Amino acid sequence: MVTTICSYLLGSDPEIRQKLAKQLGKKATSSDITLYSYDKEYALEIVDPIRYPDKPLVLFQTILMADVPIIVITSTGIDIHTGEFGILLDALKYSNGIVVVAHDGEYVNFEEISENFKKLFKDMVIKDYPILNIDLSKGEDLTLLKQTMIKQNEQKIERKWSESNQSRVDIDHVFPVTGVGTVILGRVRAGTLSKGEMLHVFPSKRNCVLRSIQINDIDYSSATEGQRVGLALRGLLPKDVERGFLLSNQVNWTITTEIDVKLEVAPYSKLPEEGKMRHLIVGLQAVPATIISCAPVKEGQSDSYLIKLKLDRKIVVHTKEPAFLIDLNGKPKTIGYCNL
Secondary structure (H helix, E strand, O other), X not given: OOOEEEEEEEEOOHHHHHHHHHHHOEEEEEOOOEEEEEEOOOEEEEEEOOOOOOOOHHHHHHHHHOOEEEEEEOOOOOOHHHHHHHHHHHHOOOOOOEEEEEEOOOOOOHHHHHHHHHHHOOOOHHHHOOEEEEEOOOOOOHHHHHHHHHHHHOOOOOOOOOOOOOOEEEEEEEEEEOOOEEEXXXXXXXXXXXXXXXXXXXXXXXXXXXXXXXXXXXXEOEEEOOOEEEEXXXXXXXXXXXXXXXXXXXXXXXXXXXXXEEEEEOOXXXXXXXXXXXXXXXXXXXXXXXXEEEEEOOOOOXXXXXXXXXXXXXXXXXXXXXXXXXXXXXXXXXEEEEEO
């Protein structure tokens, strides 16, 4: 069983994103995001946030699915959304992404777009992303793109998702299957799963039994870190679980409605005011959060703040995992990276 490389498409044109995704893989699950899979000589998963830009929250809620983010620029060049993606990926320290100039056979000034991109983002980690020219009407460059995804995945940042003795699955979809029961789709972030073992659901603290494991529609008795899985669970109803919940073999997880974070403010972003509501993104959890207090880490410092948040509902966290704060009405929407 091979590890799945997850690439996430960030672009302002849903039609171009969809055409690119369809050429990269076979359509699989679809909701407010659509997943495409490629599982021949290696395993790829492509995520298209199909409701973006009309519903921007879905992009922020699911961006941490990405191993390799792909910024998709059309023939018209860089737009305001490209700037938003740059600030987001810089805040999350994604130094291993790709830029794709995707078009459907029309003329593209690729050199000018490349130069403008490097100039615009010269102070961000995305400035070093490889830039590829992809003509979707021919599909000739898709092998190069897939190879670049594999190469960039080798340079991804290693994130801490759990303690060494904890397994973790981040859930992105859940649904009932007749004759099977509750099925969840997600990614094994840490540890190993075994068929028949007891799993705990967080933040709800429910228990269930892992009835079966599928990877690319094939049954397995176990699954390990990095693999995309479909899990049939006994003792759990679909209404008892949602996107952002996680499964683990251990019970010692932090569940809270209040949290202190150290905020690293993103470029061009506005510091949140006390009493205002924003969204905290942790894993695949997107939770409204009220700013209780906000103070600089050091007097006179303007890029790092200690913030106390009151959350609208319970979340489950591992203190080393990535998190960030957003303002859905802001320009840009990314406020900054949070150390929990």
